[in-house]
Amino acid sequence: MILLFIVPMLAMVSVSLQTGDPIGGYTLTWRFANYSEVLSKNWTFVVRSLRNGVIVTAIALVLAYPVAYWIAFYGGRFKTVFLFILLLPFFISFVIRTVSWSFILSDQGIVFGPLKDIGLLPDDFRVIGTTVAVVAGITYNLLPFTILPLYVSLERIDRRLVEAAKDLYSSKTESFRKVVFPLSLPGVFAAMLLTSIPAVGDYVNADVLGGPGTAMIGNVIQAEFLNARDYPEAAALAFILMAILLVGAIFYARLLGTEEVTT
Numbered sequence: 001m002i003l004l005f006i007v008p009m010l011a012m013v014s015v016s017l018q019t020g021d022p023i024g025g026y027t028l029t030w031r032f033a034n035y036s037e038v039l040s041k042n043w044t045f046v047v048r049s050l051r052n053g054v055i056v057t058a059i060a061l062v063l064a065y066p067v068a069y070w071i072a073f074y075g076g077r078f079k080t081v082f083l084f085i086l087l088l089p090f091f092i093s094f095v096i097r098t099v100s101w102s103f104i105l106s107d108q109g110i111v112f113g114p115l116k117d118i119g120l121l122p123d124d125f126r127v128i129g130t131t132v133a134v135v136a137g138i139t140y141n142l143l144p145f146t147i148l149p150l151y152v153s154l155e156r157i158d159r160r161l162v163e164a165a166k167d168l169y170s171s172k173t174e175s176f177r178k179v180v181f182p183l184s185l186p187g188v189f190a191a192m193l194l195t196s197i198p199a200v201g202d203y204v205n206a207d208v209l210g211g212p213g214t215a216m217i218g219n220v221i222q223a224e225f226l227n228a229r230d231y232p233e234a235a236a237l238a239f240i241l242m243a244i245l246l247v248g249a250i251f252y253a254r255l256l257g258t259e260e261v262t263t
Contacts, residue, residue, distance in 0.1 A: 016235035026231060034236045042220055042237060049216040050244070052131065053200035056138045060146040060195050061188070063139075068150035068187075069180075072157075083151065090144050098208045101137045102128060105209065129211035137205035145194040153187020154180070189253060197245055217241055 016034055020026035039046070071082045089097070103109055105128045108116070115121040127133050157180060165175035203218030217237065224234035 012235045012238065015231050016239055018232045020232075022229040031232075034232050035240060038233045038236045039240055042217065045215060045217040045220050046241070046244070048214075049200045049218070049241075052135055052138065052216060053196045055135050056142065056199040057146075057192055057196045059135070059139050060143055061191060064143060064146035064150055064191065065188075068147050068154055072151055072154035079155075083148075086147060087144055090141075094141060095204060095208075097141060098137055098204055101133070101140065101205075102208055105133050105136070128209060129214070131210070131214050133209040134206050134214050134216075137209045138199050138202050141205065142195045142199055145198070146191045149190035149194060150184065150187045153184045153190070157183045192252060193249055196248070200245060201241060 014028055015026070017028060017030050017032065018026040019029045019031050019034075067086070071079055075082050104111055106112070107126050107128065112121060112125065112127065116123055116125065127136075161179050161183070162175055165179045170178065200216075201218045203216060203222050206214055206216045206219050221234050221237050221241075224230045224237065
């Protein structure tokens with residue numbers, strides 16, 4: 001942790017407090033104003049990234065929970081097989097899968113092209129280059145990170161508790177609401193954490209599937225690091241994003257009551 005996390009973090013803190021330019025170099029001047037300046041310049045991208053992250057996390061949870069629940073409670077001896085089938089597409093490169101979505105969602109792709117040909121969609125209908133395409137791509141790519149912690153949490157639930165609820169005349173809905181779901185909250189929290197953090201910081205999907213109005217804070221940080229070479233601004237933005245996500249994670253942990261996760 002010291003070598004691979006703390007040392008790089010301290011190095012990035014040093015970079016975020018420097019001043020200078022790419023030609024003359026940067027010097028550590030402890031300029032904390034870098035943070036307020038980059039936030040005022042890029043708050044639109046921050047808000048857009050947080051909004052997309054919330055939408056992606058919500059959609060992923062809605063899609064993943066029934067899948068994880070079914071595998072955990074009804075998968076039987078084929079649970080491992082079902083999990084492997086779910087993960088199999090994700091052995092392919094992240095970039096290749098994202099580019100594939102650009103073909104699927106294109107204006108004349110395999111989905112919208114035939115629908116336009118038969119008149120179910122207008123010719124000017126498009127999804128690629130919009131927020132919908134970006135959210136769809138991020139959700140697809142992060143779905144395993146949502147399913148797996150949910151499955152682990154649901155698998156750990158003592159089945160005798162569910163049977164006891166049924167013996168006390170609880171319906172399936174009541175036993176799920178009062179027994180299964182509360183006991184799965186640590187998994188819900190872990191799934192939200194593992195999904196929301198990369199979703200907010202994503203830049204590949206926004207770059208491949210989005211357009212000029214869909215850029216996220218990850219695209220700004222990438223551009224500042226690799227194109228503008230404004231390392232202090234990029235590092236300050238990265239730390240601001242990390243601080244926002246950290247505060248959000250703590251808030252969610254307290255809200256869900258997942259002390260087991262946070263302690």
